[in-house]
Amino acid sequence: MPLQTIGYHILRFGIAAMFLWFGFSQLFNGIEWVSWVPEWAVNMLSLPPAMIVLLNGALEVVLGSLLALGLFVRPAALLLGIHLLIITVEIGATAIGVRDFGLTCATFALALLAPAKEKKNTVVS
């Protein structure tokens, strides 16, 4: 298997694992994440913060699962990248924000590396 393909799979599984962990964590223990919901999101969605956490967790689990399974990798990674970019901007230039910036870049890179048209598990080269 070409090194690029191995690299792609590592990136895909790594990013998928991250979103799955955070997604499941929000679904199973949402109360700990409520304080991270920004005011503008509550105002914009007109939903209780706890509900936003659950919806966010469900989104991350669904899209993370698509990445893990290698299905619709490009659109899933693109959506997750945009999602993470919003979080990164919200957090700002702190240690967490800078780390998230790197993860955002990795997620966008995954979207670019993914084949435009999915052939079953055929990637990159």
Place this chain on the structure above:
Amino acid sequence: MKPHLPLGIGALLIIGIGAFVFMQNNDIPAPAPLPDTSTLPAESGAQTTDSTGSAAIPPSTEAGQPTPSSPSPSSAPTPSGITASEVATHASRESCWSTINGNVYDLTSWIPKHPGGEGAILGICGKDGSGKFNGKHGNDAKKVALLSGFKIGVAAK
């Protein structure tokens, strides 16, 4: 690569992480008994409104009792409040107290859960963490409310 291998790995990843997170969140040790609050200064509203004026929202239940997980204080706080030396004896991962804006908090159970990393909490164990907390979360009412759930008393003047 065999066509079904990445799919299988992906499915295992989903199930594995889901189970791992589920177990992590259900493996919470029973909370230690709360300190004897009868020896604390009279603060009938302490758990609804603290000195910062924020509503108390315990971190784990929001509607329940705060759940400090470290051992009960070795010596009961005096009526005038918890002294700095008493707080200083709880400067470890096993028992982490910190004074923030005149109140004393047992942050032991929050150490592994702090989204910003354990180091931030461990760095204020046993000492006054007002500066660090205010610098990071001082303007965030939700974080202040979250903190109030860990309150165990007021700092001695």
